[in-house]
Amino acid sequence: MSTSSNGAQSVLAPGACIGILGGGQLGRMLAIAGARLGFDVHIYTPEDHAPASRVAAHTVKGAYDDLDAVRAFARGVDVVTYEFENVPVETAAAAAECAPVRPGARALEVAQDRLVEKSFLNEAGIATVPFRAVECVSDLERAMAALGVPSILKTRRFGYDGKGQARLKAGSSAEAAFAEIGAQSAILEGFAAFEREVSIVAARGLDGAVKAYTLAENEHEGGILRRSIAPTPAQARLGAKAEAIATTILTQLDYVGVLAVEFFVLAGDQLLVNEIAPRVHNTGHWTMDACACDQFEQHMRAVAGWPLGDTSAHSAAEMVNLIGEDAADWLTLAQEPQAVLHLYGKTEIRAGRKMGHLNRLKPLRD
Incomplete structure (x- = not known):
């Protein structure tokens, strides 16, 4: 275990091992970010040939309800995190017997149940529908x-x-x-008579520090995110308010890592929280090419106990999800100027399946 001490907090040195519960595209991008920082990343997934497995140092195939296998996996890493919010709470608790789990199981308990989530938000003084x-x-x-x-x-x-x-x-x-x-x-x-949907991706470090990215404005089609634009023109009016709400949520949950908060914007710039996601998030994919420290590196920094990275944007971005057959046009997309193509390594194209995304970059305007 490559762990050093920084005061009362444990900070992982390069060469340490970060375990991820889940092997999808978010785990894949987390593994790439972790490797860039010098960490070995291990994946725990029930899938064969999972997208994250093909870029990670090691994969353990196992069911989430096989708690002995989960404990064995956790004993082999320095810290455990997760890439999606439906990891069973019991799985996270079993892992926590053998290694730190960041963010903790409380975030899963809240985010997995819409009634619990909205009750938690209202009790924290945060408005919802x-x-x-x-x-x-x-x-x-x-x-x-x-x-x-x-x-x-x-x-x-x-x-x-x-x-x-x-x-x-x-x-x-x-x-x-x-x-x-x-x-x-x-x-x-x-019903919420909203004018637009926006989201904020923010992180809280092991030391309690919080940093947030600029607001993104989101468009959905058929219940699936189609595009995110950042920064949204509403950033100047709503950014500080959204960041304060995200900070309250992160603090109330004693959260470590990246979290996304999705909002409805009503007339008069009123913000209602639609939902929270205790993980890196589709609406933050634009950060991969428009920020020096993207959401995936930020999450790995946080769970490793590192200082949080710079969240400022050096470019404006439009992130477009490649859904189903959109990804079949990869050769044309790869030739588009001022655009960065990200494909998730999924071998089968299916309708409604997120296959990748494209980040189109523009200069920031003052």
């Missing part, structure tokens, strides 16, 4: 009466990219909507 818990059709009928329509029904757990959701409007059947999401524990969210 109004919401109600739904366990059955009669709960949904009462929630619809309280919040009105349009509104959106979401499973409490495991929904992403528009999955596990049903939109309700005048005349919608509560019974049909509840069946559409699989009759699972859910949350009904009130």
Whole structure:
């Protein structure tokens, strides 16, 4: 173990080993960033030929519910982190028996359940859309009466990219909507008349220091992020407010690493938190080519106990997700001037699957 001491905090020296739970594209980009800083990165994943495995020093294939295998994996590294928020809390807790886990399991507990997440935010004084818990059709009928329509029904757990959701409007059947999401524990969210969606990616170090990137403005298609533009023109008006909200969340969770906060912007520049993601995030991919220290390096710095890097942007950026067949045009995209192509090493193109992204760069305007 290559660990040195910096006061009361443990700081990993180059040559140390960082373990990542999860082998997808975020793990892949974290592994590349870690290698650049001199770390060996080990991946724990249930997948064969996972995108992260092909760039990491070592991979352990195992199920997330095989807690003995998780403990063995954690004993072989200096610190453990995760690349997606649906790592079971029990898995993170098992790893924490054998190595530090950063961020901790509390962040997973909050982010994995939409009801817990929104309750946590409101208790911290952070505004969200109004919401109600739904366990059955009669709960949904009462929630619809309280919040009105349009509104959106979401499973409490495991929904992403528009999955596990049903939109309700005048005349919608509560019974049909509840069946559409699989009759699972859910949350009904009130309508937000938002003008735009923005997000902030911020990090908290082991020493409690917080740094944030500029706000990105986001466009979604079919529930999937299509593009992010940074900095958004709203940065001057909303940046400090968004950073303060992110700092509150990071501090309340005693968080170490990178976290993303997605917002609805309402008339009068009111910010409502839509959701938080305890990990590096798609809306922060623009930082890979527009900042000296991108979100992936920042996360690895934080979990290793290093000082956080510079979050200032040297370029403006438009990040475009390559979804499904978009990636088949890689040769043309690779020739585009002032653009940087990132492909995730996924061998099978499928509709709706994130295959890569393209960062188009422009000079910053004063």
